[in-house]
Amino acid sequence: MLLGGRALMGLLAVLLLVAGAWASWPAAQHVMFPQSREHGTMTVVRCGEEHCTGPFAPASDNATRRGKVSIERSVAADEGAELPVVVKPGTTAVVRSGFPGLLHAWVPLGGALLLASVVVAGGMRMRRTAWGLAGAGALLLTGAFLLL
Incomplete structure (x- = not known):
């Protein structure tokens, strides 16, 4: 037992x-x-209750510039902060790198x-x-x- x-x-x-x-x-x-994902920086422009949004500036050769990507609010800093991020494939969502x-x-x-x-x-x-x-x-x- x-x-x-x-x-x-x-x-x-x-x-x-x-x-x-x-x-x-x-x-x-x-x-x-x-390695095979798009990475760059996101500038936090606006934050809502759950997500923050802003433009994405590419840092890798395979990345494309995006006007608006979103990240979880718990990861994002204050508005105006630049965060290093990785884009989730096929979405406009990013995660902090x-x-x-x-x-x-x-x-x-x-x-x-x-x-x-x-x-x-x-x-x-x-x-x-x-x-x-x-x-x-x-x-x-x-x-x-x-x-x-």
């Missing part, structure tokens, strides 16, 4: 980590592998690490492993908060 409970908690922890990685991947893939963009893209995984640490500590009684998971999650979330 004890072994079954630990196995179930281990499965739950793995499920949390997979879900965090799955939620992070749609934005992270553009930041981690920008560089190390701050990479950390922001993996924020869901950071939350999953924190949740999994509670499961590992309480359900599996593996406190050192739980502290490692919690530390990694806290470091990821704090880094994203400070750099953005």
Whole structure:
């Protein structure tokens, strides 16, 4: 019975980590592998409740200038700021590039690490492993908060 409970908690922890990685991947893939994608800078002109918009100036040879692209408000700075971005293929949506963009893209995984640490500590009684998971999650979330 004890072994079954630990196995179930281990499965739950793995499920949390997979879900965090799955939620992070749609934005992270553009930041981690920008070679074949258009990258440049976006100047923030106007911000709404959820998105900020502005023109896109290309920095790569395969990029084209766009009059209006959008980015999540949580990633954008104040109006007038220039952000390095990567264009999502086939859309006018952009994601922030560089190390701050990479950390922001993996924020869901950071939350999953924190949740999994509670499961590992309480359900599996593996406190050192739980502290490692919690530390990694806290470091990821704090880094994203400070750099953005």
